[in-house]
Amino acid sequence: MKKHTIVALVQDRPGVLSRVVGLIRRRGFNIESLAVGHSETPGVSRMTIVVEWEDVEQVVKQLYRLIEVLKVSDVTNDPTVEREMALMKLHAPPAKRPEIVALTEVFDAKIVDVGANTMVIEMTGSPAKVQNFIDVIRPYGIREMMRTGRIAMVRGARGHTAEEYVESANGHAERVPVAN
Amino acid sequence: MSEKRTGAQVMCEALIRNGVEVMFGIPGGAIMPFYYAMWDYRDKLRHVLCRHEQGAGHAAEGYARATGRLGVCIGTSGPGATNLVTAIADAMMDSTPILAITGQVASHVLGKDAFQETDITGITMPITKHNYLVKRAEDLPYVFEEAIYIATTGRPGPVLIDVTKDAQQATIVPDWNIKLDLPGYKPNYRPNLKQVREAIKLILSAKKPLIIAGHGVIMSGAVEELRAFAERTRIPVITTLHGIGAFPEDHPLSIGMPGMHGWVHVNRAIQECDVLFNIGGRFDDRVTGKASTFAPNAKVIHVDIDPSEIGKNVKVTVPIVADARLALQAFLNEFPPDREAFAELHGHASDWMEHIREMQAKHQPKQQYFNRADTENMSLPPHDVYAALTKALNSRGNYRVVTDVGQHQMWAAQLIDWYRPRTHITSGGAGTMGFALPAALGVAIACPNDTVWVICGDGGFQMTNQEMATIVQEGIKNVKVAVINNGYLGMVRQWQELFENKRYSGTPLSGPDFAKLAEAYYWKGITVEHTSQVEAAIEEAYATDGPVLIDFRVEREVNVFPMVPQNKSISEMILESPHKS
Numbered sequence: 001m002k003k004h005t006i007v008a009l010v011q012d013r014p015g016v017l018s019r020v021v022g023l024i025r026r027r028g029f030n031i032e033s034l035a036v037g038h039s040e041t042p043g044v045s046r047m048t049i050v051v052e053w054e055d056v057e058q059v060v061k062q063l064y065r066l067i068e069v070l071k072v073s074d075v076t077n078d079p080t081v082e083r084e085m086a087l088m089k090l091h092a093p094p095a096k097r098p099e100i101v102a103l104t105e106v107f108d109a110k111i112v113d114v115g116a117n118t119m120v121i122e123m124t125g126s127p128a129k130v131q132n133f134i135d136v137i138r139p140y141g142i143r144e145m146m147r148t149g150r151i152a153m154v155r156g157a158r159g160h161t162a163e164e165y166v167e168s169a170n171g172h173a174e175r176v177p178v179a180n
Numbered sequence: 181m182s183e184k185r186t187g188a189q190v191m192c193e194a195l196i197r198n199g200v201e202v203m204f205g206i207p208g209g210a211i212m213p214f215y216y217a218m219w220d221y222r223d224k225l226r227h228v229l230c231r232h233e234q235g236a237g238h239a240a241e242g243y244a245r246a247t248g249r250l251g252v253c254i255g256t257s258g259p260g261a262t263n264l265v266t267a268i269a270d271a272m273m274d275s276t277p278i279l280a281i282t283g284q285v286a287s288h289v290l291g292k293d294a295f296q297e298t299d300i301t302g303i304t305m306p307i308t309k310h311n312y313l314v315k316r317a318e319d320l321p322y323v324f325e326e327a328i329y330i331a332t333t334g335r336p337g338p339v340l341i342d343v344t345k346d347a348q349q350a351t352i353v354p355d356w357n358i359k360l361d362l363p364g365y366k367p368n369y370r371p372n373l374k375q376v377r378e379a380i381k382l383i384l385s386a387k388k389p390l391i392i393a394g395h396g397v398i399m400s401g402a403v404e405e406l407r408a409f410a411e412r413t414r415i416p417v418i419t420t421l422h423g424i425g426a427f428p429e430d431h432p433l434s435i436g437m438p439g440m441h442g443w444v445h446v447n448r449a450i451q452e453c454d455v456l457f458n459i460g461g462r463f464d465d466r467v468t469g470k471a472s473t474f475a476p477n478a479k480v481i482h483v484d485i486d487p488s489e490i491g492k493n494v495k496v497t498v499p500i501v502a503d504a505r506l507a508l509q510a511f512l513n514e515f516p517p518d519r520e521a522f523a524e525l526h527g528h529a530s531d532w533m534e535h536i537r538e539m540q541a542k543h544q545p546k547q548q549y550f551n552r553a554d555t556e557n558m559s560l561p562p563h564d565v566y567a568a569l570t571k572a573l574n575s576r577g578n579y580r581v582v583t584d585v586g587q588h589q590m591w592a593a594q595l596i597d598w599y600r601p602r603t604h605i606t607s608g609g610a611g612t613m614g615f616a617l618p619a620a621l622g623v624a625i626a627c628p629n630d631t632v633w634v635i636c637g638d639g640g641f642q643m644t645n646q647e648m649a650t651i652v653q654e655g656i657k658n659v660k661v662a663v664i665n666n667g668y669l670g671m672v673r674q675w676q677e678l679f680e681n682k683r684y685s686g687t688p689l690s691g692p693d694f695a696k697l698a699e700a701y702y703w704k705g706i707t708v709e710h711t712s713q714v715e716a717a718i719e720e721a722y723a724t725d726g727p728v729l730i731d732f733r734v735e736r737e738v739n740v741f742p743m744v745p746q747n748k749s750i751s752e753m754i755l756e757s758p759h760k761s
Contacts, residue, residue: 010364011363011364014313015301015305015311015313018302018305019305022305022306023306026306057491058488058491058492061487061488061490061492062488064487064488065309065486065488066364067309067310067330067362067364067365068364069364070363070364
């Protein structure tokens with residue numbers, strides 16, 4: 001099964017996350033990561049979902065059945081910028097710190113907290129780079145880790161603004177009367 | 181309209197504004213404010229008190245299926261709401277426009293396990309087209325308008341509105357100046373003409389074309405258009421279980437029902453056809469059998485209003501996302517005007533039809549099922565009931581038939597002659613036993629001038645038979661019930677006989693004396709044990725000015741044939757039992 005990255009524009013209403021997740025759960029797929037937040041347009045959120053899917057096209061179509069879903073794109077094969085952030089609390093006794101500092105510099109990571117025996121590192125980058133850093137740092141002892149899941153944006157002028165979906169909704173669709 | 185209203189009054193007025201006249205429900209604590217308000221609107225909003233919320237839900241479905249209008253059902257919070265769940269799921273599977281209104285505990289105790297609190301919006305999320313939790317009375321006018329719009333447009337379906345008790349009680353000045361904001365919901369009704377022309381090219385070049393007509397034809401009111409389309413092209417027409425009535429079965433182009441219990445010649449024709457035009461059907465697995473083996477030679481044209489149906493089960497050559505009626509109108513407009521363009525197609529279609537009729541004559545046509553040699557020694561073969569009922573329906577007219585789920589349902593679909601849309605109402609997708617009697621209650625209210633026949637098994641009938649009381653309380657006289665009583669959960673028993681070596685695990689079923697049960701509910705009850713009594717019993721049902729139940733104690737182990745075993749190709753049909761006794 002192939003890993004897919006799906007980007008969805010959704011109306012920011014209560015329950016919308018639950019509806020999207022429910023549709024994926026129904027087929028017993030596991031969500032690898034899911035990131036949601038406001039888009040450039042008030043009232044519209046953008047989701048990035050990473051899952052292993054067999055028939056992604058069918059699921060994308062079914063996502064469209066959800067009333068609050070405005071646009072769904074499978075960007076797996078598109079040129080995208082993908083980013084993820086991880087926070088790691090490391091076991092960092094004073095003797096180990098110089099090595100850790102050196103590694104964070106190599107990876108462009110940031111040290112955001114230092115305690116008596118711990119350090120918190122913020123690492124942002126492509127999912128591969130984040131994973132790479134985690135692999136390298138793991139031997140020092142990761143006490144806690146948190147990852148945001150990836151967010152993805154299509155490069156160049158392509159992609160979809162939230163506005164075009166909100167503004168094109170002029171009133172509502174026609175109602176076709178039933179004849180018999 | 182700037183007067184003060186309670187939330188509950190707003191709910192009533194929103195329903196009236198949207199043309200609702202009847203509601204089916206049961207009151208309870210959290211929905212009491214709505215019932216309090218309803219009393220003032222009782223001239224315009226008729227409330228039908230059901231005996232179980234599942235019955236209320238199915239009644240709303242029956243009302244909707246008989247008329248195409250919105251059906252409304254009501255339950256209180258907690259168990260009242262969860263009892264609606266089966267009917268809501270049923271409506272989702274069969275694209276039935278219903279609105280379920282549930283009371284919810286007051287907003288300040290939400291999520292605190294209050295008495296009769298259940299997260300019904302959470303529960304019904306996957307089985308509704310959309311649902312709402314309303315905590316503020318101010319939101320009610322908009323939510324009702326949007327909910328009813330969503331339920332009744334595009335591909336129709338169930339919508340649930342859960343209203344907290346305090347929102348029903350709060351007093352507000354409702355704002356009826358509503359502009360729907362639904363950027364993510366824009367059903368596409370009009371077909372893409374380029375696709376239509378592409379499809380016409382395919383149709384005109386076909387040698388063995390077939391039309392499959394589904395539920396969408398009936399829901400969109402496309403019956404006339406379908407007939408014109410078929411007559412223009414002379415393509416044979418198949419009607420699915422929910423497509424029954426979309427095309428009259430006495431029409432020379434009608435060939436019958438496909439699928440698991442479809443006719444042999446229909447399934448063979450599907451396997452042989454080169455162009456398959458599916459209008460408003462969803463290629464359900466009970467139609468296709470093993471999907472990868474379905475219509476192997478066919479290029480498929482699929483018209484459906486729901487884009488997610490296209491390509492879901494069967495590979496499609498020309499997809500058309502549109503309302504069935506508007507799509508057929510577009511075809512009729514785009515067809516070449518001259519007769520010559522159709523000459524070749526008509527030639528092929530006529531040879532093809534002849535071939536199908538030959539197959540039909542060879543492989544057990546409908547008539548043979550009425551006079552089979554193996555029913556000779558039976559005192560009451562079920563087929564005799566259907567023969568007599570068909571005769572009565574045809575001679576008296578003005579009928580609706582509501583069937584439940586199981587053997588009796590398939591026999592009804594196979595053996596009764598169907599002519600008109602919305603005369604055959606059944607639970608197809610969900611296969612909900614217990615659907616028929618309560619659904620018939622809704623049908624009877626919607627169609628007071630028709631005789632509403634319920635055909636039901638003894639298993640399914642016992643699941644919701646309490647609605648007999650509702651029918652009496654409402655003064656409904658036009659419901660007649662035929663229980664096809666074989667003392668088994670018959671369809672399961674049939675599978676056990678055919679595929680599990682007669683291991684009748686959990687299928688033998690005892691029931692009450694159904695005629696006495698009916699009498700206890702102030703119905704007329706009749707028991708029939710022999711073919712010779714069938715016609716008289718049906719006559720008596722018609723002659724009785726009130727609801728009647730006939731307990732047809734049919735031969736116990738009769739099977740529905742033909743049959744395609746589950747997940748087998750529709751080429752592999754079983755025509756008779758291998759365990760002949």
